[in-house]
Each structure stands twice: as C-alpha cells, then as structure tokens.
Amino acid sequence: MAFTIIVNGNTHSVDADGDTPLLWVLRDVLGMTGAKFGCGMALCGACTVHIDGAPARSCVTSLDSIGASKIATIEGIGATEPGARIQKAWLDLEVVQCGYCQPGQIMSASALLASNPNPADSDIDDAMSGNICRCGTYVRIREAIKQAAQSTRQGAQK
Ligand code: FES
Ligand code: FES
Numbered sequence: 001m002a003f004t005i006i007v008n009g010n011t012h013s014v015d016a017d018g019d020t021p022l023l024w025v026l027r028d029v030l031g032m033t034g035a036k037f038g039c040g041m042a043l044c045g046a047c048t049v050h051i052d053g054a055p056a057r058s059c060v061t062s063l064d065s066i067g068a069s070k071i072a073t074i075e076g077i078g079a080t081e082p083g084a085r086i087q088k089a090w091l092d093l094e095v096v097q098c099g100y101c102q103p104g105q106i107m108s109a110s111a112l113l114a115s116n117p118n119p120a121d122s123d124i125d126d127a128m129s130g131n132i133c134r135c136g137t138y139v140r141i142r143e144a145i146k147q148a149a150q151s152t153r154q155g156a157q158k
Contacts, residue, residue: 003063007032008076018064023047025063026073034074034103038132045131048104049073055111055127074103082113085151089144097135105131109145117152119145 003014007030014029021040026032026049035058038046042057049058050072077083086109089095096102105128112119112127119127124145133141 003066005063005066005071006068007071008073008079009070014063016063018062020063021059022049022061022063022066022071023058026058032073032075035107036100036103038101038104043130043132044101045104045108046101048107048131050077050107050111053111053114055108057130072107074107077107077110080110080114082148082152083110085148086110086113086144089148089151092147093140093144095137095140095144097133097137101131101133101135101137105133105137105141109141109148112145113148113152118149 001018003016005012005014012030014025016025016029023035023037026035035049036046037059038044040059042060045057047057047059048055050056051061051066052069078087086106090106108128108131112124116123124142128141
C-alpha cells in the first residue's frame, strides 16, 4: 500500500505494509541511515526521531500511524536552531565515542531544547533517560546540553 510521509520537510511516497516500522522505512526505503537499530523494542533510544517535534522511537512506530505528522531525523535536525546548537555543543565538547547511540541522543536533546530552552539537571535526566550509551558518554551529553542551552539564552539576548 502507498503511504505519503513528510520527512525533514520533504514529501515521500512509500509503498510498504502499514505495520512496517518507521525505522525500516527511513533506512531501507528512503536510504536515511542516521537513525540506528539497537533493540527494536523502544528500550535504547538509538532509533529516535521527532514526530511533530516530540521524540519518538521509530522502531515501534508503524508506518500507518504517522498520517500527516511531520517527521524529523538526524539528517535534517541541523537545519533547526535547537538542533544546530546541540550539534555545535556536541562537537565543542567532543561528546561522541563510538557514535552508535549519538543520532538518538542528539534527537532527544534537540527536542528537549526546543520545548525547554533552560532545562534543569532533572529535566535533562528525564528527557535523556531513555537513550542508552554503552560508551558511557552521559556526563559529556549533559554538559553539551547545558552549553547549548546557554548559547540559546545568549542568542535570545542579542
Ligand atoms: S532501536 Fe528503537 S528504542 Fe532501541
Ligand atoms: S557513543 Fe558509543 S554507544 Fe554511545
């Protein structure tokens, strides 16, 4: 069956079964391999994308549940202001180790910054608790989110 989905502002026609996970559609049909497969059970966060701005686990999101919602992925998040600030902070603080979890981390962090420009530590912990990093980059992730939040406030004051 053909579905129309909007990803990073672009409209795509996808011919697949309705119960196909969005992660499969992104990676195997659209060739967007930034979102990663980790657990396939909404437990690790490696596959995180945004659906209408909210972080979502694409491994358990069926194609037929998306409708007209707007999807954003790691391939497009740098075009948004919160995403660009998060990515800059990630680079400045050299957050990444092996990198496998990092697209999901950045998607969760950028959704947090978009909804809460001044997150407290507890907000960061809540927002990021579903994103597992086997390399243990959690301390740098928290610092990078704080740096991005600070740059957001400084930008707003200009
Ligand atoms: S692959 Fe989706 S949450 Fe782990
Ligand atoms: S950077 Fe290796 S799993 Fe997170």
